[in-house]
Amino acid sequence: xxxxxxxxxxxxxxxxxxxxxxxxxxxxxxxxxxxxxxxxxxxxxxxxxxxxxxxxxxxxxxxxxxxxxxxxxxxxxxxxxxxxxxxxxxxxxxxxxxxxxxxxxxxxxxxxxxxxxxxxxxxxxxxxxxxxxxxxxxxxxxxxxxxxxxxxxxxxxxxxxxxxxxxxxxxxxxxxxxxxxxxxxxxxxxxxxxxxxxxxxxxxxxxxxxxxxxxxxxxxxxxxxxxxxxxxxxxxxxxxxxxxxxxxxxxxxxxxxxxxxxxxxxxxxxxxxxxxxxxxxxxxxxxxxxxxxxxxxxxxxxxxxxxxxxxxxxxxxxxxxxxxxxxxxxxxxxxxxxxxxxxxxxxxxxxxxxxxxxxxxxxxxxxxxxxxxxxxxxxxxxxxxxxxxxxxxxxxxxxxxxxxx
Numbered sequence: 375x376x377x378x379x380x381x382x383x384x385x386x387x388x389x390x391x392x393x394x395x396x397x398x399x400x401x402x403x404x405x406x407x408x409x410x411x412x413x414x415x416x417x418x419x420x421x422x423x424x425x426x427x428x429x430x431x432x433x434x435x436x437x438x439x440x441x442x443x444x445x446x447x448x449x450x451x452x453x454x455x456x457x458x459x460x461x462x463x464x465x466x467x468x469x470x471x472x473x474x475x476x477x478x479x480x481x482x483x484x485x486x487x488x489x490x491x492x493x494x495x496x497x498x499x500x501x502x503x504x505x506x507x508x509x510x511x512x513x514x515x516x517x518x519x520x521x522x523x524x525x526x527x528x529x530x531x532x533x534x535x536x537x538x539x540x541x542x543x544x545x546x547x548x549x550x551x552x553x554x555x556x557x558x559x560x561x562x563x564x565x566x567x568x569x570x571x572x573x574x575x576x577x578x579x580x581x582x583x584x585x586x587x588x589x590x591x592x593x594x595x596x597x598x599x600x601x602x603x604x605x606x607x608x609x610x611x612x613x614x615x616x617x618x619x620x621x622x623x624x625x626x627x628x629x630x631x632x633x634x635x636x637x638x639x640x641x642x643x644x645x646x647x648x649x650x651x652x653x654x655x656x657x658x659x660x661x662x663x664x665x666x667x668x669x670x671x672x673x674x675x676x677x678x679x680x681x682x683x684x685x686x687x688x689x690x691x692x693x694x695x696x697x698x699x700x701x702x703x704x705x706x707x708x709x710x711x712x713x714x715x716x717x718x719x720x721x722x723x724x725x726x727x728x729x730x731x732x733x734x735x736x737x738x739x740x741x742x743x744x745x746x747x748x749x750x751x752x753x754x755x756x757x758x759x760x761x762x763x764x765x766x767x768x769x770x771x772x773x774x775x776x777x778x779x
Contacts, residue, residue, distance in 0.1 A: 406437070406483070412434060412450070413435060415432065415490065417492070428493050429574060438482075454476070455485075457470070459492065462492075467491070468489050468492075469492055500537045501528070505542055506521055507546055509547065512588050513553040518547075518587070519587040528579070530543060536575060543564050545584060546561050547584065553588065556585075562582055594632075596715075597635055597697075599620070599622060600716065601695050603693075604644050604645070612679065612691035613678070613691075613720075618640075621673075622715040632665065651679060652677050657672050658673065689723045692722075703740075703742050710778045720767040728764070737753060738758075744776075751773060751775075
């Protein structure tokens with residue numbers, strides 16, 4: 375027993391030394407790290423008249439690191455993988471892949487693959503149309519209203535095979551956090567069907583100028599169109615029908631201004647002396663500041679006339695195009711829309727009485743008692759505020775469809 379305990383201090387030290395050595399070995403092994411991302415290889419020093427004909431490969435890396443904290447937030451952008459093609463000529467050649475680290479505490483100890491066969495061809499060029507793509511949106515609450523590019527075509531350069539597969543180039547508009555108009559240069563690229571950038575393509579100019587109009591996001595509202603008719607047709611001629619195409623427009627603007635609009639009017643349509651069917655292209659007029667029509671601001675108004683050859687006519691006939699207004703609805707009925715959004719009303723009365731009719735007459739509907747999400751509603755004289763003595767000749771159409779959410 376005493377012999378076993380003899381020199382126990384030395385034995386304990388030997389065990390401790392072995393443990394320390396084992397930790398050192400493990401720590402040393404743990405400084406080697408396989409980088410999980412693939413790093414793309416680029417070509418440097420390509421002769422001016424030549425081009426790499428095919429996309430270069432990617433490589434995987436084995437790294438030696440000082441400590442594991444250095445690999446936090448490490449990306450492929452922290453490395454340069456490249457082939458040096460200085461003095462290269464047309465044809466194929468095998469070249470070494472070089473990789474350097476942008477971080478001094480990280481060393482690249484292995485590159486896989488270490489060599490690559492590069493195909494080199496004479497450079498060709500081609501003119502293609504250019505479009506734009508927004509890669510980052512403006513600040514929240516703002517949208518792109520319009521984009522004007524300084525040129526609609528661009529010259530691209532590359533191998534003949536690559537150029538044959540390219541139909542257009544793309545101007546990348548990075549508008550992140552912008553909240554006002556901008557005029558600047560943006561980078562050009564060529565994208566494949568999966569929105570990936572095609573390698574091996576260069577440009578006569580790497581950037582192109584564009585003017586970008588940025589504005590606030592507006593609310594929208596659909597409003598019926600009421601034509602503004604002035605003047606009187608020829609004697610014994612009356613307007614039989616008025617048709618507006620389209621009979622509604624989409625309005626953009628601030629919500630409080632849109633809420634005050636029930637319908638929109640056209641510019642004046644003068645029918646003085648009218649004696650035959652006619653068409654008028656007129657613009658929407660009288661919109662408040664800050665409200666605009668989305669798309670075309672012009673509508674077509676078709677006016678059909680007839681001759682007063684009946685002995686039964688007891689006065690003057692007049693035709694109105696009236697918008698639909700919901701005067702009463704329940705709180706559950708939202709997003710109300712009409713089809714069509716206007717009706718044509720033909721009335722008959724003495725001229726003096728017709729002159730008293732308000733220009734703001736419209737069709738008022740009460741839909742509060744209807745269930746479901748839509749209803750076909752008949753239009754009668756009761757829906758229109760007309761003075762006594764004014765006779766309704768016709769209402770077209772006699773029913774409309776009203777829908778709601």
